[in-house]
Amino acid sequence: MSNLKQDTYKTILFSTEPSLFKEKNSKFFGYAFPVTNEEQVKTYIEELKKEHHSARHWCYAYQIGTEELNYRANDDGEPNNSAGMPIYGQIQSFDVTNILIVVVRYFGGVKLGVGGLISAYKTAAQMALETAQIIEKTINIHYIIKFDYINMNKVMRVIKEKNIDIIKQKMEMSCEIEIAIRKNNAQNVYEAFQSIYEIDISEKE
Structure with a gap:
């Protein structure tokens, strides 16, 4: 066994086209963006708010860094931990960093309940990651x-x-x-x- 620390990490190569998940008339658009700082995070979220100005929620999670990780999950008005953390869970599940995932929700008039929201945000984030090209880079x-x-x-x-x-x-x-x-x-x-x-x-x- 070598005593060298891991000096690689996984991230995504390009921003993805939106993937759409529908649940009881609500639409969830999932996006994944490669980011290396919080300024880029803000810029992408602002752009999506302009593009989807009639949406109800723009929930997101990001993780930046390779050895020291900086992450944040935001529910943007959805019930506590029903959106941001399920999105962040997919970032962890795919083992990627330097990434922002935003899920834009259009409310369809039917409440999904916390369990339904967790499942919908998780699925939209997973779909965004599945369409992304994940690459391995060296530190x-x-x-x-x-x-x-x-x-x-x-x-x-x-x-x-x-x-x-x-x-x-x-x-x-x-x-x-x-x-x-x-x-x-x-x-x-x-x-x-x-x-x-x-x-x-x-x-x-």
């Missing part, structure tokens, strides 16, 4: 490498040998490259660069 650490132009070949040799992703680079008399390393390989790469004289490597803030 990466970003380093900034600073060096003089004369050391370019040494740096590029390590980057090539270790198959490192370059995020951005600035090549002048003094050069700066930002690289992304999968977390489990990060220490090894850091030490490889640190062992080269006249090269400065530090973790990106």
Whole structure:
């Protein structure tokens, strides 16, 4: 068994088209969006409120983060824990993060009761996730490498040998490259660069 921590996570690649679940004349539209911060969450919810301005409820749950998770569930006027938490339960069930799921409800005149609501919101969230393309990503650490132009070949040799992703680079008399390393390989790469004289490597803030 390796003692390495898991350094991958699952998320969705694109926003989904709405999936529709109907229950006793009520309509539940389920949406899934990839998000990495709360600003994006707000923007998506505002857009849906404009698009579905005559709906009754816009209930949602999101989870952001890979190692430290930040999540929220919102019932938006439905009975306590009858909407947000069933939606969040599906995020957990599909084991995804950096995701927002919104279920928009149009009330059809017949009350569903708390049990009916829980089931409807859960189903709409599940349908949204089933249509989403779920992908696995690695948790990466970003380093900034600073060096003089004369050391370019040494740096590029390590980057090539270790198959490192370059995020951005600035090549002048003094050069700066930002690289992304999968977390489990990060220490090894850091030490490889640190062992080269006249090269400065530090973790990106």
